[in-house]
Amino acid sequence: MRKFQQFWWGLLIFLGIFGGWGFHATSQVLAADxxxxxxxxxxxxxxxxxxxxxxxxxxxxxxxGDYKFAYRDFKLQPNQAKIPGRTESYELKNFEVCEEKNCYRQLRPDQVNWQSPRENPVGTFTVRQLNDQTLRVQWHFSAVSVSKVFTLKYVVVNAATLHGDTTELYWQWIGSDWTVFQENVRVTLGLPMGIPDDQLQAWAHGPLAGVVAIPNPTTVNFYLPRLPSGQFFEGRVVFPKGIIWASAKGTSSLSQIQAQEAKFIAETQAKRLKYEQYFKWLARFLTGLAGVMVLGWIWMMWRFWGGYKDKNFFLLFFWGVVRGAGVEFSYPPREPP
Structure with missing residues (x-):
């Protein structure tokens, strides 16, 4: 009987570990209102x-849950850490916020309750410059456990950068300040007519799964299946001067931009190789762990069977289950009267 008790205690501990983990994960979800x-x-x-x-x-x-407002921040200053060859800030204007059937009314920043944003009128939005680097668009609505599609429209007045021998668009489609992940990110960039097929280049920066495609000289597509929180997704496009006649002035050249991108590509390939090696080792570790668990289970069953050589030990194994179901049962089997 002692070995039988050891078997059941081992089974309970095994289920307790995994059951406790599942309960912990579930309680975390339930705790978020x-x-x-x-x-x-x-x-x-x-x-x-x-x-x-x-x-x-x-x-x-x-x-x-209950939501009343959302916002989107824009970085106005080029990231000098990336050596963009541009110092002029981006200028944004003509904002619109819409749902599927209606567009919101714009409020001046002094008409908005910034201390209690949930108290602002439903169906309104505002644009406010937080500092010299960040512009915020905030809109107000009513949503209780529903799905909503919001459309944000705006114009970047000086999006392009005119360098010495090339024109560049370097824009961050989604910044790293989001606190939730975003899925199925698709960006379609339309370009002016007149760009030669062999002189248009484009790159995507961000997670390794991001891709960029040039189906024709007037279109560049960017795609990312999932953008984790805290990460960014951006695109960079260069083409010859003369197509764009006015915008911000830059100090880079085509060769400098290509050298930067070659470095980024090398770093990305090294990172991808590192992740591939990591997942290979992880797969081996999990396979080995699964093998150890199976061997441990076999050993525990062997110890149990070794103490009960009766051919009817299966009845003993399921005795607790059957009794729990309310079925009359006895072990060892009794002869009928």
Whole structure:
């Protein structure tokens, strides 16, 4: 009987570990009274010959709980750590915020309750410059455990950068300040006519799964299946001068940009190789761990069987289950009277 007890205690400990982990994960989910996700992102951008870019961002928000407002921040200063060859700030204007059937009314920043944003009128939005580097668009609505599609429209007045021998668009489609992941990010960038096929180049920066494609000289597509929180997704495009006639001035050259991108590609390939090696070792470790668990289970069953050589030990194994179901049962089997 002692070995039988050891068997059941081992089984209970095994189930307790995994059951406790599942309960912990479930309790964490239940403890959050509200949350949201962004399930789909479509961004359309059109670069004009005056260097401006019209942008339309559409996001599917899935709300769980009561929500009254959302916001989107824009970085106005080029990231000098990336040596962009540009110091002029980006200028944004002509903002619009819409749902599927209606667009919101814009409020001046002094008409907005910034201390209690949930108290602002539903169906309104505002634009406020937080500092010399950040511009915020905030909109107000009512959502209780529903899904909503929000469309944000704006114009980047000086999106393009005119360098010495090339024109560049270097734009961050999604910044790293988001606290939730975003899925199915698709960006379609339209370019002016007249760019030669063999002189258009494009790169995507961000997670390793991001891809960029040039189906024709007036279109560049960017795609990312999932963008984790705290990470960014951006695109860079270069083409000959003369197509864009006005915009911000830059100090880089085509060769410098290509050298930067070659370095980024080498770093990305090294990172991808590192991740591949990591997952290979992880797969081996998990396979080995599974093998150890199976061997441990076999050993525990062997110890149990070794103490009960009766051919009817299966009845003993399921005795607790059968009794729990309310079925009359006895071990060892008794002869009928």
């Amino acid at each position: 509200k949350s949201y996700t962004v399930g789909k992102v479509n961004i359309g951008a059109e670069l004009k010959t005056d260097g401006s870019m019209q942008v339309v961002e559409q996001r599917l928000y899935n709300f769980s």
